[in-house]
Each structure stands twice: as C-alpha cells, then as structure tokens.
Amino acid sequence: MSDIDSLGLNPSQKEAVLYLDGPCLVLAGAGSGKTRVITQKIAYLINQCGYEARSIIALTFTNKAAKEMVERVNHIVDKKSSKGLTVCTFHALGVRFLRQEAKNLNLKDNFSILDSTDAGQIIQEMLATTDKVRIRVIQQQISLWKNDLLGPDDIVPTTPDEKEAQRVYRNYEATLKAYQSVDFDDLIRLPVLLMRANEEVKERWQKRIKYLLVDEYQDTNVCQYEWVKLLTGWHQKFTAVGDDDQAIYAWRGATIENLAKLTQDYSNLKIIKLEQNYRSVETVLNAANKVISNNPNLFQKTLWSTLGKGEPIQVISMENEEAEAETVGMRISAAHFNKKAQWKDFAVLYRGNHQARIFEQAFRQLRIPYSISGGQSFFDKAEIRDILAYMRLIANDDDDPAFIRAVTTPRRGVGQTTLTHLGEFAVSKKCSLFGAIFEPEIIEIIAERQLKPLMVFAQFIQGIQERAAKPVEQQSAAELLDELMAYIRYEDYLYEHHDDRAAQARWQNVLDLIEWLKRKAQDDDMRFIDLVQHIALITMLERNEQEEEQDAVTLSTLHASKGLEFPYVHMVGVEEGLLPHMGKEDEYGDPNKDNEELYVQRIQEERRLMYVGITRAQYELTLTWCKKRKKAREELIREPSRFIAEMGLEDKQQKLSDPFKGMSAKERLAQLKQMIKPV
DNA sequence: GGTCCATCACTTTTT
C-alpha cells in the first residue's frame, strides 16, 4: 500500500485526492496534472479507504481518455483490487445501463445504436431533401433539444425552422422506436428519463455506485449533469474535474453553466484549484494567462510553472497560405536537425480541417513525416458501414436501415421496387422489413421471382442469428464472422465496382476490421452478439494501437489537440475570421445587431480555443498568419487575430515576417540547407 | 430522360 505522501503530489493535488467528505470540484488548469489526480484518487479509494472497485465509476468523454486512465490506474493498483472498476465514456455507461434496463423502457435489449450518419439519413428521408446544410441544421437542433432534456412536446417553436425541426423530431423518435434503435444522445437521455420515472431503478443504481469521478466536467451538457446528479443521489460522493477556460464544445450542447450550477446545487461543494502547470515555460503561460484574462471568469485561475522563462513567442506574417505551409515546414525541418528533436516533438495546429491539406502537400514535398489527427473516421467509410450493416441486422432484425444496406450491398436481385412494396407491406403489418418477409401474405404482395432472393437472404441471416447468441464455448465469434464474410463475397463486389487500387485499399480496410473484431472477441471473451453491440461506440482511436507510436509531426485541429502536449508548437492561420472564426453574419450574429450576446459568447469560445492551442506548447510557440488567403475563388485580405494583440508580446516579436519571402523554390531550399547547421 | 460539364460554397466533431 502506497503512502499518500510518497506520491509526489503537490498540496492542491493531494487535497483533491484526499477529500471525500462530499461533492468536490477540481478546477484543473491546462497541464496541471488532472489525470494524475483522478487516477490517484481511484487508487486511494481502493487501497486506503476500502472501496470495492466495482462501486467506483470514472467517466470520460472519449475512448482515448478512458483507455489512458485505465492504463494509469493499472499501473498503481494491482490487477486483483482493480477488478470490476468502471472507467469508461458517458456513452459506454449509457449502453450498459440501457442493456440492463431495456425492458423498463419498452426496448429490446438488443437495440441498435445509430451513429450520426444513420440518424442523418433518417432525417434526410423525412425532409425529402439532399440539402446537407439543412439536414445538418435540423439534426443538430434535435440533438441540442435532446441534450437539454426537451422532448418534442416540450418545445414551443418560435421560427418556421424550429417548427419544422419539431415535426421531424416527433417523426424521428417514432422511427427510432420502430427500428428498436437509439441514437448517441439517447444513450444518456434515456437513462435520465428512466431514473426520474422509476424509483426502483434509481435506487438500485444509486446503491451500486459509491463514488463517481467525472473528467472534463466543463464539457458536460444539461443531460449529462442531470445524470451525474441522479447517479450520485443522496450520498453526493463525487469528484468533478474540469477547466472552464478549456470549454470549447458549446456548439454541441456542452454548457459551462454546469460549473456554476454545481456551486448552486451543492452548498457543501468543495472547490480545489490546480494552478501549478507542469507542462510549459513562462513565456507560453504568460501569453495564455493574458489571452484568457479577456474572458469573464467564474473562478479566477493563474497558471504558473517552474520550468524557466523559455524562448520568446514568435509571430510571423506570411504572404499567403502556400508560403505559410512551406515556411512552417522548413522551420520544423531546420529545428528537427538543429535541435536534434524528433519529428513527433512538433505539432501544427489549425482551426479548420481544410487547412490541413496544404500542409500535407508541403510536408510531402519537404519529406517531413506527418500524421493527421481526426479526419474521416474509419467507421464512416462505406466498406466498413457495409459490413457492419450485416452485423447490426443479425443483432437486431428490426433495424431497417441495416436491413436495406445489407440486402442491397452487394446486389442480390433485390431492387428498389421490391423494397418499396416490402416497405408498404411492413407498414400495414406494423412490423420490420425483415419481419415482413416471413408474413404469410407476403406472396400476395411480392412475386415469386422477387421473393426468392429475399427469402434466401433472410434465412441466411436467421441461421447466423441463432448461433450468434450462443455462449462462446459453443460458438466462437470468429467462426461466424468468417461464415458471414464468405457469404457476402465482399471482395468480389469491391473489384467489380472500383478500379484495382481502390478496391484493394478498401478490402484492406475490411480485413483490418475483421481482424480487429476477431481479436476483440478473443481478448474479451465476447459472443458475436456482444461484439456487435460494442462496435457503435468505438472510434478509430482504439483501432490505431499499433500505428500510434510513430515519429511524425502532428497535424491537428485545435479542438482535437485538447489534452495533448508538444515541445514545439506552430499555430497557423491566426487571423481575424479564422481564429476567431466567423461564419455568415446572419447565422452567427453581427456585433452591431441585436444578437450581440450570441456574438460575444462565440468570441469567448474562440478565445478559449486560442487558449487551448497556446497551452499545448511546452517550450516553443510560433504563431503565423497570412496577409492574403484564398477562400472559394476569392483572395481575401486578412488581419492578424485580435488574440495576438491580447497576448501582450513585445513589438519586435510581432514584426517578424516570412524569412523566405519572395524567394523561388530553389532559393528557398538553399536557404533551408543553410538553416540546418552541419552536424 | 439522362448524362456531362461548369459553377458555387464550404467550422469545430466525440459518442
């Protein structure tokens, strides 16, 4: 058993770990060791306070964070004592909760989880449009309502758009029910609704959970906060860790007001601030503190460190984005050789994903290895969705979207007409498309010739279904996967529809998926059916284990960089319009018009984004901005971001301009060679 | 009626 004094915690961290008398809020500045506090607190609860591991739950927002936390806990708590400990995302706990309580919600316990693409398709059909913007707006509105715990009937629409969204919302809910499916928001919302409505369920969960820890508390939405309150109930034993200055997800429903609410709802709330930063040098921290001091603050925090003064922050103006990409590339290349730093010590951070492309180009040319964080998710690729549709259908044959996708990909003689007839028939019978195939009257609706392929398909799925729920000892998931893949003949399909190169790439993705699934099933002793139910929550991060540790420069959006740190950081495109980002005035608010409030809040969130970016840097930070930038077909004249002025740098730092300005490509390379000192 | 090319408009994104 480890002595708490020997853990090397600073006084505030120690206080946060030891405090158990009631609800506790830890305000953890960037780089102040918050993961450390959470993991040490879990260890303390188990090792010193006699808590059973299974009565402790730690919630995170991403799989990545959960995984990291599990690893760190396993480091300090022996395997036996930590058995049964729950460290997972809000959504994963939601799934577990719903599977267990499904019957109380009139839901099959094998319900499907629709991701936002699936949900978007349902909404697309309801709106009968292909206008992506419109679909996204409505979908987002519904999601925001759900996150605010508002049902269709709670909404009083004030605009035609809201009225439309309300109509779709109602429809959408009915459709999900028919599909025996839930969306991501439901994974939190339904548990809340059930715990509110059902005393027995509420008490059972409150008894089960003896201590709750919440990471990134500033990113919680109304619904998640409500759930935390319900789960901890009367005993109020929880620790929330967060940083209001790093709240950058208001646009998807997160509300910083949850921090203020915590102080209101719990008069006995203990607030502990972590202000010592273990990451960055003073120049970086000073700039960060200055920028964020322009935001109103519920809790005043000032970061400090003992890592020394550090290099001055550099601000470089560029002619255009090509020059920016090339110059940043050359600076990184030069620094890599001169400082003998590894590639992975560098990061380029930007506001929008589209900014990545030009850096990729430049880096390829300069032979700089890079890896892009984010981008299209592995699970969003068509070939992956195709295979998963089969698996979803096997798990839940009420899942109509999965049925349609699986039965038509690859083509097996079931066309649009057959599907339309089947659909109408299913509606009249109040059953799923899959179920409709087995209704006796189907022969009156669909002719023998069209029915045959449907029957063959459905019977195959049923055959797999039967065995998919058998215990692992009797039926391995791997075997069923192989059988399924043999039936689909997906490789042939790929080569018929794509050229060889593309087909090969896509097939490789499928092989990766299958291999990953088999390993997962093996490692965690899962039945086929368990496997399916886990997939919806997995992102590519978990898949990336092997590829993770490569020596490459990180290209990342500011959002995706939260929680990471790098010795050398370039923040690029630090311009008015990009950071702070401005959209169309009518949508986002005009500073001069009546929606000033909205505008002010948007700027504040952008400022927090700037703060997140600055605080990623450990030793050196460089900001760049372009005087000109192409947007669509226009070339826009740009101004440096107001946030640069807010950093309060000395004049000379701001006047640096592109060292490669006006040079030809050849001259630039010569210059680069000169910059790299001979070893 | 279907296909092809020009034109336009483009946050952030985990689960």
Added chain:
DNA sequence: GTGATGGACC
C-alpha cells in the same frame, strides 16, 4: 479538393 446543383445537350 469535394460534392451538390443546374443548365445544356444528346
């Protein structure tokens, strides 16, 4: 670079 739209043409 992408993906959707719309007009022109077959």
